[in-house]
Amino acid sequence: MGTKGEKTRSDIIACAKNLFYQRGYDATSFSDIVDASGLYRGNIYHYFKTKDEILGAVVDQYLTELRLLTAQWSAKYVTPKERMLAFVGMVAGNPELMNYGCPIGSLNMELGKERRELQLAARALFDCFRDWLAEQLLALGYGDEANAMAIHLLGRAEGISVMVQVYQDKKLLEREAQGLADWVRQL
Amino acid sequence: MGTKGEKTRSDIIACAKNLFYQRGYDATSFSDIVDASGLYRGNIYHYFKTKDEILGAVVDQYLTELRLLTAQWSAKYVTPKERMLAFVGMVAGNPELMNYGCPIGSLNMELGKERRELQLAARALFDCFRDWLAEQLLALGYGDEANAMAIHLLGRAEGISVMVQVYQDKKLLEREAQGLADWVRQL
DNA sequence: GTCTATACCTTGATAGAC
DNA sequence: GTCTATCAAGGTATAGAC
Numbered sequence: 001m002g003t004k005g006e007k008t009r010s011d012i013i014a015c016a017k018n019l020f021y022q023r024g025y026d027a028t029s030f031s032d033i034v035d036a037s038g039l040y041r042g043n044i045y046h047y048f049k050t051k052d053e054i055l056g057a058v059v060d061q062y063l064t065e066l067r068l069l070t071a072q073w074s075a076k077y078v079t080p081k082e083r084m085l086a087f088v089g090m091v092a093g094n095p096e097l098m099n100y101g102c103p104i105g106s107l108n109m110e111l112g113k114e115r116r117e118l119q120l121a122a123r124a125l126f127d128c129f130r131d132w133l134a135e136q137l138l139a140l141g142y143g144d145e146a147n148a149m150a151i152h153l154l155g156r157a158e159g160i161s162v163m164v165q166v167y168q169d170k171k172l173l174e175r176e177a178q179g180l181a182d183w184v185r186q187l
Numbered sequence: 188m189g190t191k192g193e194k195t196r197s198d199i200i201a202c203a204k205n206l207f208y209q210r211g212y213d214a215t216s217f218s219d220i221v222d223a224s225g226l227y228r229g230n231i232y233h234y235f236k237t238k239d240e241i242l243g244a245v246v247d248q249y250l251t252e253l254r255l256l257t258a259q260w261s262a263k264y265v266t267p268k269e270r271m272l273a274f275v276g277m278v279a280g281n282p283e284l285m286n287y288g289c290p291i292g293s294l295n296m297e298l299g300k301e302r303r304e305l306q307l308a309a310r311a312l313f314d315c316f317r318d319w320l321a322e323q324l325l326a327l328g329y330g331d332e333a334n335a336m337a338i339h340l341l342g343r344a345e346g347i348s349v350m351v352q353v354y355q356d357k358k359l360l361e362r363e364a365q366g367l368a369d370w371v372r373q374l
Numbered sequence: 375g376t377c378t379a380t381a382c383c384t385t386g387a388t389a390g391a392c
Numbered sequence: 393g394t395c396t397a398t399c400a401a402g403g404t405a406t407a408g409a410c
Binding site: 022023024026027100101105106108109110112113114119123126148151152154155156157158159160162163165166167172175176179 | 292301
Binding site for chain 1: 376378
């Protein structure tokens with residue numbers, strides 16, 4: 001596999017990732033990806049036979065990024081609370097939420113509607129955060145509850161994403177993120 | 188306007204409402220609505236010129252239902268807390284959340300992606316719940332915060348919907364709904 | 375690995391007979 | 393108000409020359 005091919009491939013993935021996030025998976029056509037990438041139809045078909053295949057690669061790309069992100073947080077912050085606050089900070093400091101919502105949440109919701117095979121792959125992105133958060137909660141001394149608490153935290157973050165996207169209100173984001181940070185601190 | 192026409196029209200709306208919820212707005216084609224309704228293409232075009240028009244009618248239909256629902260809660264329950272618990276109970280007792288998520292939330296998220304004109308109409312559904320919840324919080328003695336608290340409650344409910352749809356876990360729904368009910372009780 | 379051309383299907387939308 | 397036939401546009405998918 002040559003270097004040029006790898007670049008083309010990753011360009012396609014980056015383009016599709018953006019479009020899927022900003023327009024949604026269904027609303028993005030194969031042609032949209034062709035246009036946005038500046039490549040030729042057949043060239044893209046050389047790498048991916050179907051749109052679903054591209055989605056698989058996009059999810060893999062997300063997964064790689066999320067693993068890197070959580071690893072960086074683990075390296076940068078020492079205490080479990082600081083680490084979880086880094087997660088909350090990511091939500092609070094993401095103004096794109098107002099325009100397109102949470103990339104992971106919106107993708108899962110869309111695929112969760114009668115496309116469960118595809119959603120199962122996208123669910124791994126939630127698992128990634130959930131497991132990392134549960135690790136921190138275990139370190140804080142929570143035992144069996146750690147997993148449920150991690151899902152609670154994730155759900156709160158998703159709820160904030162939804163409301164922020166619906167009302168496009170920066171104050172709302174700040175206020176709710178603050179509330180979630182408080183929840184982490186009182187653990 | 189004849190009775191028959193009214194029935195046909197409401198049949199179209201009911202069909203589209205179902206499909207939009209179960210598959211999503213983009214994933215539902217005009218032909219899907221034709222097939223599901225059992226009517227003929229041209230007949231549907233007689234009532235609605237575009238798919239967007241059908242969406243508008245579906246949103247209106249939701250709005251009518253939500254207003255009826257909150258009015259019924261207001262009539263059935265006396266205290267503000269009981270009323271808000273009725274809202275939480277609706278979330279807890281809705282197993283369809285596992286399959287398709289929150290109808291209002293998923294519709295808004297989908298339309299919120301570069302289709303803001305359409306999403307603005309769908310936002311009214313959130314406003315309906317928000318205003319009614321804020322009323323209850325005002326009655327509880329919360330002043331300026333009532334609105335923000337109503338949005339917090341709505342957001343929590345949306346977050347639960349997302350996580351339940353993603354993990355399709357009934358225990359998760361029960362546990363999180365319980366937590367939300369506790370939050371209402373401690374107000 | 376790059377690019378052109380095209381086949382074929384589904385989409386939203388319409389005109390007009392009944 | 394009901395139904396049929398059809399439209400142009402845009403969709404996915406593919407073959408094959410370079």
